[in-house]
Amino acid sequence: MAAGGGEQASPVGVESVRALLTDLRASISQDIMKETLFVGFIHCALACFIVHEKHEADPQREPPLSDYFQPGKGFNPFSVRTAYERYVPMGALLAELSFAEPPIGRLPSSHVEASALLQIDPRNRVEVWRKAVESNPSAEVITSKCLAGGVERNPWVSTESDRWWTPVWIIALVISLFGGCIDLDPFSERDCNRFRVKARKYYSVKQDGFKVENPWFRKVFANPPGGTTGGKSNMGRALERALEEYAKGNITCCILLLKVSVGYNWFEPVYSLPHVFLRDKPCFVNPARPECTAPTLHGYVVVYIGKDERGFIETFRSYGSIPGVGPSWSATGTL
Numbered sequence: 001m002a003a004g005g006g007e008q009a010s011p012v013g014v015e016s017v018r019a020l021l022t023d024l025r026a027s028i029s030q031d032i033m034k035e036t037l038f039v040g041f042i043h044c045a046l047a048c049f050i051v052h053e054k055h056e057a058d059p060q061r062e063p064p065l066s067d068y069f070q071p072g073k074g075f076n077p078f079s080v081r082t083a084y085e086r087y088v089p090m091g092a093l094l095a096e097l098s099f100a101e102p103p104i105g106r107l108p109s110s111h112v113e114a115s116a117l118l119q120i121d122p123r124n125r126v127e128v129w130r131k132a133v134e135s136n137p138s139a140e141v142i143t144s145k146c147l148a149g150g151v152e153r154n155p156w157v158s159t160e161s162d163r164w165w166t167p168v169w170i171i172a173l174v175i176s177l178f179g180g181c182i183d184l185d186p187f188s189e190r191d192c193n194r195f196r197v198k199a200r201k202y203y204s205v206k207q208d209g210f211k212v213e214n215p216w217f218r219k220v221f222a223n224p225p226g227g228t229t230g231g232k233s234n235m236g237r238a239l240e241r242a243l244e245e246y247a248k249g250n251i252t253c254c255i256l257l258l259k260v261s262v263g264y265n266w267f268e269p270v271y272s273l274p275h276v277f278l279r280d281k282p283c284f285v286n287p288a289r290p291e292c293t294a295p296t297l298h299g300y301v302v303v304y305i306g307k308d309e310r311g312f313i314e315t316f317r318s319y320g321s322i323p324g325v326g327p328s329w330s331a332t333g334t335l
Contacts, residue, residue, distance in 0.1 A: 094107055116147055170302070178255075179219075217251060233266045239303070253305060256305075276321065278319055280319075
């Protein structure tokens with residue numbers, strides 16, 4: 001599915017949709033030609049046809065979803081799973097909205113709008129979208145903020161709180177690796193430390209574990225806050241602080257739980273440290289909303305700084321991919 005550029009999208013008629021379906025059938029290999037998969041792509045194609053019929057593409061804005069399903073371009077099976085997981089839900093969403101009664105003024109026409117709406121409880125999506133369109137008639141893009149209107153969203157879309165407690169299973173692994181106790185959690189709060197981390201010492205948000213007057217010592221576990229301070233990633237600042245304290249001999253080891261941020265400069269040191277890309281996205285807990293158990297939208301990596309690399313590998317190898325360990329590829333011995 002080739003993404004459209006800034007060119008004006010051409011109208012799509014019935015014959016074009018048929019040609020598109022023919023391209024899809026010819027492009028998908030027989031070994032993965034499952035009935036459900038093909039039906040899903042038909043759903044997408046028809047939904048995109050509806051988008052073209054109802055909206056004119058503006059070259060100054062993000063191309064409509066239908067630009068990803070242009071007849072004649074075929075279907076590039078770079079990842080059938082990715083295509084199925086990403087585009088089929090969007091296609092189904094557009095089709096559902098197009099048949100809503102009474103009709104809705106307009107449909108999502110970009111990934112931004114469709115992705116935001118997909119975070120809504122499926123039972124409420126149609127009415128949430130209808131209200132958002134009616135309440136924001138002049139909005140060029142219906143964002144997640146436009147959809148907020150008193151309806152519960154995926155908790156990870158909300159930025160109401162940065163208080164996210166670490167899953168207990170990760171803490172248990174860290175305590176096991178550290179020999180039974182965490183000496184310092186520089187980014188915590190009273191209840192989190194009391195009921196979960198149980199570190200010998202912690203720094204609250206008010207105390208600010210980044211401050212130089214708050215020493216880091218011995219065995220440290222850090223689940224740093226997201227966002228930036230002074231233009232620098234807080235996770236990057238935590239990683240930098242941990243490396244500095246280890247180099248000075250102030251800490252003996254450290255585990256950091258970081259968001260996978262490939263392509264960002266602050267993330268570069270991770271590649272030269274023992275680390276594991278977690279197989280599953282963690283389900284953090286917001287103490288203000290403990291009923292929210294949805295996994296985060298981002299992948300996470302556990303980074304280790306210390307001398308017990310073997311212990312780190314044995315502790316975390318079952319929970320994700322460690323470069324050079326198990327089925328992971330490694331360049332060692334090939335260069």
